[in-house]
Amino acid sequence: MGENTDQSQKNITGFRPPEDFARNAIVNDPDIYGRAEDDPESFWEENANGIEWYRKWDNVLEWEPPLSKWFIGGKLNACYNCLDVNLKQRADKTAIIWEGESGDIRKYTYKELLEEVSSFANVLKGTGVKKGDIVTIYLPMIPEVVIAMLACARIGAPHSVVFAAFSGESLATRIGNANSKVLITCDGYSRRGKVVEQKNKVDEGIRSCGLLDKVIVMKHYGNDVSMTEGRDVWWHEVMKDSESSCEPEVMDSEDMLFLMYTSGTTGKPKGIVHTTGGYMVATHTTTKFVFDLKEDDIYWCTADCGWITGHSYLVYGPLSNGTTLVMYEGAPDYPDKDRYWDIIERHKVTILYTAPTAIRTFMKWGPSWPQMHDISTLRLIGSVGEPINPGAWLWYHENIGLGKCPVVDTWWQTETGMIMISPLPGITTTKPGSATMPMPGIKAAVLDEKGNEVPPGQDGYLAILKPWPSMVRTVFGNEERFIETYWSKWDNKTYFAGDGAKRDEDGYFWIIGRVDDVIKVSGHRIGSAEFESILVSHPSVAEAGVVGKEDELRGEVIYSYVTLKSGVEESDELKSELTSYAAKNIGPFARPKQIIFSDDLPKTRSGKIMRRVLKAIANNKDPGDVTTLQDPAVVENLKEKTRILD
Numbered sequence: 001m002g003e004n005t006d007q008s009q010k011n012i013t014g015f016r017p018p019e020d021f022a023r024n025a026i027v028n029d030p031d032i033y034g035r036a037e038d039d040p041e042s043f044w045e046e047n048a049n050g051i052e053w054y055r056k057w058d059n060v061l062e063w064e065p066p067l068s069k070w071f072i073g074g075k076l077n078a079c080y081n082c083l084d085v086n087l088k089q090r091a092d093k094t095a096i097i098w099e100g101e102s103g104d105i106r107k108y109t110y111k112e113l114l115e116e117v118s119s120f121a122n123v124l125k126g127t128g129v130k131k132g133d134i135v136t137i138y139l140p141m142i143p144e145v146v147i148a149m150l151a152c153a154r155i156g157a158p159h160s161v162v163f164a165a166f167s168g169e170s171l172a173t174r175i176g177n178a179n180s181k182v183l184i185t186c187d188g189y190s191r192r193g194k195v196v197e198q199k200n201k202v203d204e205g206i207r208s209c210g211l212l213d214k215v216i217v218m219k220h221y222g223n224d225v226s227m228t229e230g231r232d233v234w235w236h237e238v239m240k241d242s243e244s245s246c247e248p249e250v251m252d253s254e255d256m257l258f259l260m261y262t263s264g265t266t267g268k269p270k271g272i273v274h275t276t277g278g279y280m281v282a283t284h285t286t287t288k289f290v291f292d293l294k295e296d297d298i299y300w301c302t303a304d305c306g307w308i309t310g311h312s313y314l315v316y317g318p319l320s321n322g323t324t325l326v327m328y329e330g331a332p333d334y335p336d337k338d339r340y341w342d343i344i345e346r347h348k349v350t351i352l353y354t355a356p357t358a359i360r361t362f363m364k365w366g367p368s369w370p371q372m373h374d375i376s377t378l379r380l381i382g383s384v385g386e387p388i389n390p391g392a393w394l395w396y397h398e399n400i401g402l403g404k405c406p407v408v409d410t411w412w413q414t415e416t417g418m419i420m421i422s423p424l425p426g427i428t429t430t431k432p433g434s435a436t437m438p439m440p441g442i443k444a445a446v447l448d449e450k451g452n453e454v455p456p457g458q459d460g461y462l463a464i465l466k467p468w469p470s471m472v473r474t475v476f477g478n479e480e481r482f483i484e485t486y487w488s489k490w491d492n493k494t495y496f497a498g499d500g501a502k503r504d505e506d507g508y509f510w511i512i513g514r515v516d517d518v519i520k521v522s523g524h525r526i527g528s529a530e531f532e533s534i535l536v537s538h539p540s541v542a543e544a545g546v547v548g549k550e551d552e553l554r555g556e557v558i559y560s561y562v563t564l565k566s567g568v569e570e571s572d573e574l575k576s577e578l579t580s581y582a583a584k585n586i587g588p589f590a591r592p593k594q595i596i597f598s599d600d601l602p603k604t605r606s607g608k609i610m611r612r613v614l615k616a617i618a619n620n621k622d623p624g625d626v627t628t629l630q631d632p633a634v635v636e637n638l639k640e641k642t643r644i645l646d
């Protein structure tokens with residue numbers, strides 16, 4: 001954030017890849033950039049050979065801006081590429097080491113994982129799921145979330161994974177939008193030793209919509225749940241007699257692999273559509289290149305499968321590379337603040353991929369926690385989800401990477417499917433706080449409002465200039481919104497990422513943060529509008545404007561400016577009620593930090609709430625020209641109310 005800017009201008013000396021790392025790295029020839037730039041299609045075509053196809057493509061790319069198709073005519077199966085392909089050489093290699101919050105450990109070899117996935121794929125078929133039907137998955141970080149995702153992919157049913165901490169209402173909206181008939185969930189799970197009653201959340205959320213035909217419930221925590229006759233079945237019961245082999249469905253390159261709902265600028269979450277061929281090529285290739293994955297690595301991505309990172313870099317990328325991955329269910333401070341380092345020591349983790357918000361929290365807790373453990377097995381560490389400030393980067397490098405591990409700060413999005421800007425750890429000289437350079441095959445730039453490239457050091461909008469294999473194909477059921485959101489800022493063929501950025505004299509990219517109404521709270525992506533629509537559904541609220549305020553630990557926190565209905569009194573009780581109301585209706589990770597009551601909000605003359613102005617106020621910045629507001633006096637009033645909170 002602010003800090004990045006300072007560093008980029010100081011032209012800080014970078015960190016070269018350690019010599020032995022570079023020597024042994026999978027990618028260590030800088031020519032890769034030039035080759036990919038000269039002919040990106042051949043570059044991707046070459047990498048597509050890392051995937052097994054039933055039938056190879058006729059053409060690499062069909063680009064009718066802004067619509068793209070990749071590996072046209074190609075036939076493959078994503079699950080086959082994650083599991084079956086590994087059976088020849090790695091049948092007995094561990095695919096997943098899972099650790100529960102309580103300390104339980106479960107391991108699956110590739111062969112065992114394939115059997116579980118095939119059995120579950122047959123269960124899904126048995127409940128009537130057919131190719132093309134969207135299955136919703138609402139599971140915490142237990143192996144079954146991966147098993148369910150891959151089982152869907154095996155039978156050609158796109159999955160829609162909803163982050164387990166979302167509320168039942170948020171789940172219901174997503175089920176409704178996807179018109180999903182089958183849900184996979186569990187009884188409950190443990191978070192900091194306390195039970196989260198997942199199945200109850202489901203029952204509450206879907207009570208009104210009555211959309212689902214079938215709910216498959218994994219018994220995980222052991223809490224009591226109520227099962228609806230004819231609709232709800234237990235995972236272990238339906239799995240009991242299920243056949244453990246299942247022919248993978250032959251999928252077209254452009255068949256949908258999954259939907260991932262994400263927050264945007266309107267109240268309704270968008271279903272980001274990813275297809276099979278391009279996504280598999282992109283995630284397979286980038287996982288190998290960015291994490292330098294080798295046969296004996298133990299790879300740990302701490303992301304949740306409810307977000308895109310859990311899809312691309314916990315499931316599809318790593319498994320299609322035959323990796324042993326670690327999966328952890330719980331909180332980083334349970335039972336104590338050394339849980340991550342304990343996991344790394346016990347499982348001999350070699351690659352760690354986590355988020356800046358976690359890194360800043362570890363920093364706050366102090367280096368004595370990692371120092372209690374032998375974490376010297378680590379050889380590469382990564383960051384994703386929000387800008388990492390140079391201070392946190394350096395701390396991570398020093399205290400977790402022990403000064404020897406390359407740090408990969410990877411910029412990308414749900415919509416991009418793959419890592420877009422990142423160091424290649426055997427080649428790139430890194431600068432703390434910069435995601436460095438676009439990946440080979442990716443053409444990115446920082447543009448101004450008109451679409452011209454801005455000079456070094458100047459703020460602009462991050463843009464992607466050429467199509468890439470795992471790009472979002474559409475917004476589910478809403479092509480117009482797809483075009484409007486991502487392609488209409490400039491010329492219909494330049495992708496607008498929604499992030500502000502700048503480049504320095506060396507061409508390095510420094511991501512500043514979102515320029516739209518997306519808020520990143522502890523790396524979790526939340527939409528202002530979705531949040532506001534929850535707040536105004538409360539009987540006391542007339543209007544709400546929700547913005548992100550920069551926060552040292554969490555990246556951003558949520559500030560909600562609320563106008564109450566007439567006759568409703570402001571009170572501290574109402575504040576805490578609204579806070580709980582938002583947390584309950586969206587999810588506890590979205591608890592607003594401040595609720596600020598105001599008789600009015602900054603609005604345009606046509607009555608639209610100006611979040612830009614609210615955001616400036618929340619962040620103690622100059623709101624710029626406010627003369628076009630209905631009532632410019634509102635600004636001073638809100639500034640005063642906000643100042644009292646700081």
Ligand code: 6R9
Pocket residue numbers: 262307308309383384385386387388409410411412413414415435497498499511512513514520523524525
């Ligand atoms: C992968 C993921 C996307 C938004 C993105 C940006 C922020 C992600 C970042 C980063 C700076 C990085 N972001 N990685 N900002 N540096 N290395 O997080 O996807 O949840 O869709 O969020 O996250 O603002 O636009 P998603």
